[in-house]
Amino acid sequence: MLFVVNTMSDLLIRGGRVIDPANGVDKAADVWIENGRIAAIGKHKAKADTVIDAKGQIVAPGFIDMHVHLREPGQEWKEDIESGSRAAAASGVTSMCCMPNTEPRLDHAGVVRQIIERAENVGLCRLHPIAAVSKNLEGKQLTEMRELSRAGAVAFSDDGRPIWNAGIMRRALEYASSFGFLIVQHAEELELTKGGVINEGWISTQLGVDGMPVEGEDSMVARDIMLTRLTDGRYHVAHISSGRSVELVRQAKAEGLNVSAEAAPHHFALTEEEVLNFNADAKMNPPLRTEENRLAILEGLRDGTIEIIATDHAPHHEDDKRCGLECAAFGIVGLETMLPVSLELVRNNICSMSDLIAKMTCNPARLLGLEAGTLSVGAPADVSIFDPDATWTLDRKKLFSKSKNTPWHGREMTGRVTHTIMDGRLVYANGNIVA
Amino acid sequence: MRPLQHVLGIAEISREQIEYLLQLGQPFVDLSRRPVKKAPTLRGKTVINLFFENSTRTRTSFELAGKRLSADVINISASTSATKKGESLLDTGHTLAAMQPDVLVIRDSRAGACHFLADFLENTAVVNAGDGAHEHPTQILTDLLTLKQAWGDIEGRTITIVGDIAHSRVARSHLLAAAKMGYKVRLVAPKTLLPVRIERFGCKVFNDFDAAIPGSDALYMLRVQSERLQSACFFPSIREYHEAYGLNMQRLDAAGNHTVVLHPGPMNRGVEIASDVADGARSRILDQVENGVAVRMAVLTALCGGQAEPKKRARKKEQAMAAQKAQRKLL
Ligand SMILES: [Zn+2]
Numbered sequence: 001m002l003f004v005v006n007t008m009s010d011l012l013i014r015g016g017r018v019i020d021p022a023n024g025v026d027k028a029a030d031v032w033i034e035n036g037r038i039a040a041i042g043k044h045k046a047k048a049d050t051v052i053d054a055k056g057q058i059v060a061p062g063f064i065d066m067h068v069h070l071r072e073p074g075q076e077w078k079e080d081i082e083s084g085s086r087a088a089a090a091s092g093v094t095s096m097c098c099m100p101n102t103e104p105r106l107d108h109a110g111v112v113r114q115i116i117e118r119a120e121n122v123g124l125c126r127l128h129p130i131a132a133v134s135k136n137l138e139g140k141q142l143t144e145m146r147e148l149s150r151a152g153a154v155a156f157s158d159d160g161r162p163i164w165n166a167g168i169m170r171r172a173l174e175y176a177s178s179f180g181f182l183i184v185q186h187a188e189e190l191e192l193t194k195g196g197v198i199n200e201g202w203i204s205t206q207l208g209v210d211g212m213p214v215e216g217e218d219s220m221v222a223r224d225i226m227l228t229r230l231t232d233g234r235y236h237v238a239h240i241s242s243g244r245s246v247e248l249v250r251q252a253k254a255e256g257l258n259v260s261a262e263a264a265p266h267h268f269a270l271t272e273e274e275v276l277n278f279n280a281d282a283k284m285n286p287p288l289r290t291e292e293n294r295l296a297i298l299e300g301l302r303d304g305t306i307e308i309i310a311t312d313h314a315p316h317h318e319d320d321k322r323c324g325l326e327c328a329a330f331g332i333v334g335l336e337t338m339l340p341v342s343l344e345l346v347r348n349n350i351c352s353m354s355d356l357i358a359k360m361t362c363n364p365a366r367l368l369g370l371e372a373g374t375l376s377v378g379a380p381a382d383v384s385i386f387d388p389d390a391t392w393t394l395d396r397k398k399l400f401s402k403s404k405n406t407p408w409h410g411r412e413m414t415g416r417v418t419h420t421i422m423d424g425r426l427v428y429a430n431g432n433i434v435a
Numbered sequence: 436m437r438p439l440q441h442v443l444g445i446a447e448i449s450r451e452q453i454e455y456l457l458q459l460g461q462p463f464v465d466l467s468r469r470p471v472k473k474a475p476t477l478r479g480k481t482v483i484n485l486f487f488e489n490s491t492r493t494r495t496s497f498e499l500a501g502k503r504l505s506a507d508v509i510n511i512s513a514s515t516s517a518t519k520k521g522e523s524l525l526d527t528g529h530t531l532a533a534m535q536p537d538v539l540v541i542r543d544s545r546a547g548a549c550h551f552l553a554d555f556l557e558n559t560a561v562v563n564a565g566d567g568a569h570e571h572p573t574q575i576l577t578d579l580l581t582l583k584q585a586w587g588d589i590e591g592r593t594i595t596i597v598g599d600i601a602h603s604r605v606a607r608s609h610l611l612a613a614a615k616m617g618y619k620v621r622l623v624a625p626k627t628l629l630p631v632r633i634e635r636f637g638c639k640v641f642n643d644f645d646a647a648i649p650g651s652d653a654l655y656m657l658r659v660q661s662e663r664l665q666s667a668c669f670f671p672s673i674r675e676y677h678e679a680y681g682l683n684m685q686r687l688d689a690a691g692n693h694t695v696v697l698h699p700g701p702m703n704r705g706v707e708i709a710s711d712v713a714d715g716a717r718s719r720i721l722d723q724v725e726n727g728v729a730v731r732m733a734v735l736t737a738l739c740g741g742q743a744e745p746k747k748r749a750r751k752k753e754q755a756m757a758a759q760k761a762q763r764k765l766l
Contacts, residue, residue: 205630208546208568208607213631278547323523326545326567 009049010034011424016054016385020061021358022365022374031059033381036424040377050426052419054385058353061361061373062094062382062422065335066130067159067184067238067262067310070096072115074103079315079402081115085124087313087335087401089428092384092417095365095372096125096335097310100132101160107132107143109151116152123435124427126382128154128370130184133172139165142172145181154368157184159238162220164190169224173233177258182234182367185224187245188286192216197326199272199287207278209326212287214242221245225252228259236367237261239312241286243296250305260367261300262308265341266332266407268297274407280321280328282407284314302350307363309356311338315403333401336394340413343388347414353388385419392416400433439737441553441561444570445611453616457580460726460733464580467503467728477506480739481536484510485527486564487543492700492724493564493574497540500731506537528552532559537739540564560738571604574699575612576730578605581722582653585695590617594697595647597623597680598657598707599664601630605657605699610636623647623680627669644680648689655697656682656707673706683709687717695719 013031018041020026025041032040032048065088071079079087088096098115100106106115112129119127131153135141137160145156156176163169163185176183193212198204200211221237225248228235240246240261252259266284271291274282282288300306314331321328342360345351351359365373372382391414396404420428427434436451445453466474482501486494494510501508511531524543531539538560541549546567553561565571582589594613600606600622610633613620620638622629634640641647648654661673670676682696696708696718704710713720 200631202632202635205632205635206607208566208570208604211631278550319523322525324545324551325547327524 010039011050011052011381011421011426012044012048013052013054013059013383013385014044016057016059018059018375019354019357020375021354022061022362023376025375026354031375031383033383033421033424036381038375038377038379038381041375052385052426057385057387057418060092060357060384060386061375062384062420063092063338063360064095064364064370064373065093065311065313065338065360066097066308066364066368067264068096068098068313068335069101069315069331070098070115071315072102072118073111077402078317081118081127082122083400083402084313084335085119085122086433087333087399088125089420089422089433090400090417091335091338092386092420093335093338094125094382094384094420094422095128095370097128097130097154097368099130099157099159101137105132105137106130106153107135107137109144109147112148112151112153124433125422126372128152128368130155130157130159132156133158133163133176133183134168137161139163139168142175145176146179149179149181154370155182155184155236157186157238159184159186162186162188162190164220166223166227170227170231173227173231173235177231177233180234182236184236184238185220186238187217187220187224188212189216189219192219196287198275198283199289201272201290203272203276206276207325212285214244214289214293217242217286218244218248221248225249225257225259228252228257229255232258234258235260239264239267239286239310240297240300240306241267241289241293243293246296246300246305250300250303253305260308261306262310263297263301263306264310264312265334265338268294268301269341269344270294270407275325278325279407280323280325281332281405281409283325283328283330284312284332285330298345298350301345301359307359308367309338309342309359310364311335313401315401316405317403318405321405332405332407333399333403335401336399337406337408337413339386339417340415341408343415346388381421381424383419383421384417386415386417388415390414390416439560442572442734442738443550443553443561443563445572445575445608445615446570448572450615453576453579453612456576456730456733456737457583459736460576460580460730463503463729463732464726467725472503473505474503475505476736477501477504477739480506480538481534482506482508482538482540482735483531483534483536484508484540484564485531485542486510486512487541487548488565490542490565493542496724496727497564497731499728500735503728504732504735506735524548524552525555528556532556538562538735541566543567562734562738565604568602568604568607570608570611572608573727573731573734574605575608576734577723577727578609578655578697579612579616580726580730581697581719582695584722584726585719586652591619592652593619593621593650594653594655595621595623595651596655596657597644597682599628599659599669600624600633600657601628602660603657609655610638613638621647621651625670625679628664644686645689648686651690651694653695653697654682654687654690658699658701659703659707661703661706677706681705681707681709682712684711684715687712687715697723700724
C-alpha cells in the first residue's frame, strides 16, 4: 500500500499586487507556494493544485497582531483559542500574540506550551504567547523568563495591569534584557486612574463619571523610559493612547534607547465622543481620548515613532457589557476590524500602503524575533490577500469572534480580506474558514 | 409641544417642557396645603420607585407625589432589592416592567443607569431620580419652581453653586438648565472638587467663595460628604472647608438683600452651611422640600395623566398612517 506522505500541495496566487515591505517589493506578480514556503515571486505559467485569482487585490505577508486577549484558559465563554483563531484567519492575521491575563495566568511554562499546542491543533493561526513579567501578575516576583521563553513566550508583560512598582520594573527590564527579552508595558499610573471609566475631560465631566487622565499614561511612560535608560533594557509601550506619550517615545528613540510603541485602530480612528451616549461598546482601557490625542497618534504613525499596529482584541460577553457604562467591562474586539479601520491611514495619506503593511507584518516580526512577516523566498508561506476598496457593513452577529463588543457595529467598512494562507494552507476564503 | 415620554435628564427636555412642568406644578403646591390632599388624576396607574441608592427624602417625595394623585405606589429600595443578590440592573428593570407599571422612578449610583433602562423598556415611562453624578432633573425643576416663587422670573438671574461640584448631579443638571432657561451659574469650589473643563458649560468658576458672592441672586450650597472627601484628600479638614466654603451670616450679608439660600438636602450643619443661615429668613430650603412634591406630581401627571390620551391617539394616528403607506406600496 502506498502512503501519501506529502500532504502539502502547491498553491499559486495569480495576478495580484504583491507588497512585501521587508524586501521593498511592490509590483504586479504571482506568488508561488510550495511545501509551506514561499517558492517564488514573479510570472508563472506552471499549473498548481490550487490557484487563487488575486486580480485587483493586494497580496501581502500574513498580518501579525501582537496584542490580543484570547481568554483561554479560564474565560472560554468570551473567547477561546479556536474562536480567536477563526477571527484571526478571517482578518488576514496569521500570527498573534496573546496576553498573559488568563486563568491561570501565563506565568508557567506548562500553560504556555499548552496554549501553543491548542493553537497548533486548531491550525488556523500561529500563536506566540506573551508571558507574565511577574508571578500571578502581582507585580512582586519575576517569572522564570528563560524557561517561559524556551516554552515559546516571545515577550513579557503584565498586561491587563501595569508593572506599577518602579523597583520591580527596573529589575524586570534588567533581567529580561540580560537575555534579550522585551518588556511590554500597559502604561497606567493606577493612583491617577482609580475609579476611572472613560477619558478624563469634557465628556467625563458631562456624564458625571470618573475619568482617566492621559497623565496616567504619560507619567508611567516617562518613568519607564528613564528606567530603560538606566538599565539599557528593551521597552515597548502597548496600546499608546496619549499624544504626550508619543512625544516621549519619539525623544527616547532619537536618543537611541530601545523603545518602541504600538497603537490600536480604535485609538487612531475614534475619539471619546463615542461614549457620549453611555455606549459601553466604546469603553476600553486605555480609553478613547480627545481629537488632539488622536491626531498626535496619527502623526506618530506617519513619522514612524509608532511602528506597529496591534488591536488589543479584548472579547467580553454581552452580560459584562450590557449593564451600564460604569459597570461594563473594559475592552472591545478588534481583530476583524483591524484591516478596514487601518486602511483609513492610507486613504488619508498618513502612510503608504507599504508602510501600513509593514506596521502589521515585518515591524512586529522584527521586534519579537518572529520568523514571519515577509514574502521572502524560503519564508513560511503566511499570506494575506485583500481588496482595499471593497465596501461592506459590519454586522456584529457575523463576527467570527465569540464576543460581539465592537463600536463599529452597523458602520460602513472599506477594505476586506478575501483569502488567508497560513503555513502554505488556505485557511480562509471569501467569508468562510477553510479546513 | 412634544409629549414627554421619559424624564431622564434636563439634557433631554426642552425649555417649553420645563415651563409646562413648572406651570403644572404650582397648583399642586396649593393642593398639598389643603386638608384633603388628594386628586384622582392617576387613579388606576402604577408607579414603582426603584431606589438602588439610599435617599429617604427623594423617595418620600416621589411616594407622596404618586399617592396624592391616587396612583398605586410601590417602593423598592436597595436593602430589599435583588441587585444585592447579584441580579443585574437590566433583569431588575425587565422584571419590574413585566408587572406593567406606568412609571418607573429610578435612583442609582451609576451614571446613565436610567437612560440604559429606558432603552430596553417599551411601555414604561422612566423618571430619573438621580443617576450617579450625572443628572437629577426633578431636583432642578424643584429649584426652579422655588426661585420662580421668590423672584417671579428666572431669566438673567445668577445662581451660585458651592461645594462638591465634582460629585454633584445637581450642579450638572443646573448647568444644562441654565443654558435652556437663560440664567447664569457660578461654581465655587477648590480645584479638587471641580471636574476638568467644567467651564465649557458656559459658567464662571471661582476658587474664592467671597469673590463669587457679590451679584449672586441665589447661593446654592451642596452637601459635602465630609468623611469620604477628607479621606480621599479632596480637602484637609471640615474646619478648613467650612472656613473657606461654608455659608455663614457674614457671607450672606455680603450678598444682596434679595439673595436667597438653597440646599438640596440633607444638610451638614456647620460644614457647608451654618445653622443660623439654614434656619434664617432668606433660606428657601423648606420651600424646596414642599415644591419637590409638587413638581414630582407634575412630572407623573405629564407622563401618564393628562398627556396619556393624546399620546395614545398620536400612536394610533401613526399606526394608521403606516398602514396607509403599506397599502400604497402594495398598490
Ligand atoms: Zn493593556
